[in-house]
Amino acid sequence: MRIPGALMLGLLSFAVSAAQTQPGRSFDIYVIDVEGGNATLFVAPSGESVLMDTGSGGPDSRDVNRILAAVKDAGLTHIDNLLTTHWHGDHFGGMAELASRIEIRNFIDHGPNTQHPNVRAEEFLANTYPSLYAKSRHTVVKAGDRIPVAGLDWRVVTAAGAVIRNPLPGGGHPNPECAHFQPRDKDDDGGVENPSSVGSVVAFGKFRIVHLGDLTWNKEFELMCPNNPIGTTDVFVVSNHSLVVSNTPVLVHALRPRVIIMNNGIRKGGRPETMRTFYTSPGLENLWELHFSLLSGQEYSVPGLFIANPLDDPMSSMPIEPMPPPVDEYLAREPRSPPPPPHNGNAYWIKVSAQADGTFTVTNQRNLFSKTYTARSAP
Numbered sequence: 001m002r003i004p005g006a007l008m009l010g011l012l013s014f015a016v017s018a019a020q021t022q023p024g025r026s027f028d029i030y031v032i033d034v035e036g037g038n039a040t041l042f043v044a045p046s047g048e049s050v051l052m053d054t055g056s057g058g059p060d061s062r063d064v065n066r067i068l069a070a071v072k073d074a075g076l077t078h079i080d081n082l083l084t085t086h087w088h089g090d091h092f093g094g095m096a097e098l099a100s101r102i103e104i105r106n107f108i109d110h111g112p113n114t115q116h117p118n119v120r121a122e123e124f125l126a127n128t129y130p131s132l133y134a135k136s137r138h139t140v141v142k143a144g145d146r147i148p149v150a151g152l153d154w155r156v157v158t159a160a161g162a163v164i165r166n167p168l169p170g171g172g173h174p175n176p177e178c179a180h181f182q183p184r185d186k187d188d189d190g191g192v193e194n195p196s197s198v199g200s201v202v203a204f205g206k207f208r209i210v211h212l213g214d215l216t217w218n219k220e221f222e223l224m225c226p227n228n229p230i231g232t233t234d235v236f237v238v239s240n241h242s243l244v245v246s247n248t249p250v251l252v253h254a255l256r257p258r259v260i261i262m263n264n265g266i267r268k269g270g271r272p273e274t275m276r277t278f279y280t281s282p283g284l285e286n287l288w289e290l291h292f293s294l295l296s297g298q299e300y301s302v303p304g305l306f307i308a309n310p311l312d313d314p315m316s317s318m319p320i321e322p323m324p325p326p327v328d329e330y331l332a333r334e335p336r337s338p339p340p341p342p343h344n345g346n347a348y349w350i351k352v353s354a355q356a357d358g359t360f361t362v363t364n365q366r367n368l369f370s371k372t373y374t375a376r377s378a379p
């Protein structure tokens, strides 16, 4: 049988691309519970790793131990890249201890702290950070940069307050959500470092995940309007722990995620307004949460199957009504609210394992409930 030249070429290029993507080797992402901070570990099929943020630290090395458990599960002996999204304590708090316990080869950030005063960050940047990267590398990224990670296409879409202007592949179309956008008077409730977050869009073959750190409401509009430069995504890790000062429909609904993962805390994120935005997101198949949120109550919560972490002292029943939010949603600093119930015991991650064809599996480490989302056929 003669194979037409064009078909032969097609078969050859298929063989080449299949070899390059090494079928069977997955892109793994661990969304680690750091109690409403952020620590997300990305492990490329090549073995190269990016840790995004180091949690707040917590008592007794809590967050660092949890990060190192994921590092061990992934079979890593060092961390290639530590990407710090911004200079808030719930994102860099564990860094110094982590760097003392495992080799980190490249420290990536958006540049200097942009919030004043921000005493903890200023002290850390002046006295600690330079000594951590002195023995390795330090990279400052800006919007539009690529972070080289073997096997992944890692794009920086926001950094230091700037947003990309040139669309990514699949992006650039008008965003109909922009017509309904309501700006907030103040976009810096949690401090102006949030809108400076390094935001990432990461692709592995046909699979995509978006994680924008703690990007805020008005900055989401700047990024996503009038045209959506990103297009759609398979997985969206919520912005700013799902706080109401982030996660506009302009962003969430335009990305059309199949899966949303919340890096929330027991009483940080999960308020009714934001949950409504998630539940009405077109094409959403499931919402997964690192924690049951008291601010959701049963009324707005997902089923326990999709929640990775309970409290140290489990409640005999989940309250039906959402709890009223603390006066300051950045609750750790709110003296009038009692502290949230503790969770310093066993902690569980939510893991995503993606294939180059776009198929991915999400697993709740606590109950081992796992669901596979088969690749979407080409539109």
Ligand SMILES: [Zn+2]
Pocket: 036, 037, 038, 088, 090, 091, 214, 240, 241
């Ligand atoms: Zn945060």
